[in-house]
Amino acid sequence: MAPVVTAVVSELAHRHYEDTARHQNLTRYETTAALTEDAPRHPEPGSDEEKLARYPVEVRFTTHDGRTGTTRVEVRPNLPAGSPVRIWVTTDGEATGPPLTREEIHSRSMGWALLSGTGVALTGAAAHGVTRFVVRRRNLADWDRAWAETAPRWTAPG
Numbered sequence: 001m002a003p004v005v006t007a008v009v010s011e012l013a014h015r016h017y018e019d020t021a022r023h024q025n026l027t028r029y030e031t032t033a034a035l036t037e038d039a040p041r042h043p044e045p046g047s048d049e050e051k052l053a054r055y056p057v058e059v060r061f062t063t064h065d066g067r068t069g070t071t072r073v074e075v076r077p078n079l080p081a082g083s084p085v086r087i088w089v090t091t092d093g094e095a096t097g098p099p100l101t102r103e104e105i106h107s108r109s110m111g112w113a114l115l116s117g118t119g120v121a122l123t124g125a126a127a128h129g130v131t132r133f134v135v136r137r138r139n140l141a142d143w144d145r146a147w148a149e150t151a152p153r154w155t156a157p158g
Helices: 003-025 048-052 102-155
Strands: 028-035 055-062 068-075 084-092
Touching: 003 028, 003 102, 028 068, 048 102, 068 084
Parallel strands: none
Antiparallel strands: 028 055, 028 084, 055 068
8 A cells, every 4th residue: 555655645745846836936036135234254264164154144125016125044154235145035025935946846745755655554564563462362362261161171170
C-alpha cells in the first residue's frame, strides 16, 4: 500500500504546489526598494563569511498603484541608505517572498510523498504489532484454559 499512497500523494502535492506557484505568479511582482538606513558593517570585512552574511534592514518601496510601503529585508552588509534592492510584493502591497520555483515544488512534493509512504508503512507495522500481541494473548489464554482442563488428569495421584 505504501508505494501506491506515495505515488498518489506525490501527484496530488505536485498539482497543489503548481497551482500555488501559478497563483503566486499572478499575484506577486518584483520591484525595487530603497534602504531607509545603512546596513550594518560586518565584523570581518573581506572575509568569506561576509559574502554570505545578510542583515535585516528597513526598506521603502512603491506599489504599482502608487502606495508607499516599508518592510524589513535581509541585505548584504555595509550597504548605505538609499541603496536599491529587489523585493517581491503582492498585488495588495504587502512584501512577500518570490513565487515557488520548480525545485521547491519538486522538493515539497517529494517531502509529502516520503512522509505519506513512511506513515502508511509505520501504520501497517503498528497494526501488525498490535494484532500479533492480541492474537498471542488470546492463544496463551486458550492454552491456559486447555491446560487447566488437562493438568488434573496428568497430575492426579496414581
